[in-house]
Amino acid sequence: MLKLLAADGIDSEIQAHYRLIASVRDTIGMHTHDFFELFLILKGSVVHIINGKRQLLQENTLVFIRDRDVHYYEQTTDSDCQFINLSFNREVLDDLVAFLGEGFPSERLLEPVMPPSTVLSKMEKEYVRYRLGQLSLIPQEKKLAVKAEVRAILTDLFSRYIKAEADPVELTGQPGWFKDLCREVRKKEHFTQGTAALVGLSDKSHAYLCRMFRKHLGMSPTQYINELRMSYAENLLLNTDMEIVEISLEIGLENVSYFYDLFKRRHSLTPHRYRQFGIVHR
Missing domain, CATH: 2.60.120.280 (Regulatory protein AraC)
Structure with a gap:
């Protein structure tokens, strides 16, 4: 070779x-x-x-x-x-x-x-x-x-970007039901419902899911759901003309201030500035 x-x-x-x-x-x-x-x-x-x-x-x-x-x-x-x-x-x-x-x-x-x-x-x-x-x-x-x-x-x-944080769809060593849950909840109709979707899809208690997400992903179910929401919001900001309020509602967050807070923690930019920056650098 x-x-x-x-x-x-x-x-x-x-x-x-x-x-x-x-x-x-x-x-x-x-x-x-x-x-x-x-x-x-x-x-x-x-x-x-x-x-x-x-x-x-x-x-x-x-x-x-x-x-x-x-x-x-x-x-x-x-x-x-x-x-x-x-x-x-x-x-x-x-x-x-x-x-x-x-x-x-x-x-x-x-x-x-x-x-x-x-x-x-x-x-x-x-x-x-x-x-x-x-x-x-x-x-x-x-x-x-x-x-x-x-x-x-x-x-x-x-x-x-290269922090050795496991991608939720590329899990190894976790129970089969947990892998299936993480894949299924990536669908828009599920993650926009919040952690209630995790409970409904898995038929597990919220407390048990908290322990499993901490054990296997090092984050809470809420953090996991919000990661999916923010990724979807990024795509909407860059690829649609939707208003930011509409995007917040689209990803399942009725509190727009909370959406801004989550987004700024992830990108150190407001959704509006993120959209401007993305357009300039296309």
């Missing part, structure tokens, strides 16, 4: 390499490497074969690849794929983990069989594309400046 080496493709002074991959045809076959990667799907979809498993990755998916993962890409039958990739040396990750400190769950990034991934909102995708694109604006002869920017970008992206 092909093993790619940092010494062959990554500048030792910069310790990272950024590139745009215009087509799945431009990728290589099954391989591993002695460096790490962060890649983002910009357009289309791709079949990602990683550590013996097949994943269908859609647009806006951000994936962290470790230095022991074995993977390659296959084109889907109905579309090609364009993505951006940032490769970086182990030393960069070690420095990042040391900087973020003990509160950053690095072992949950590195130890699981499957690498972490997350699906971003459209605005988040544009933000990641913008941040990575900054690397191409720095003259390559200014290697120390590029090196510093790489570390600043990775610190930003890891602290924002």
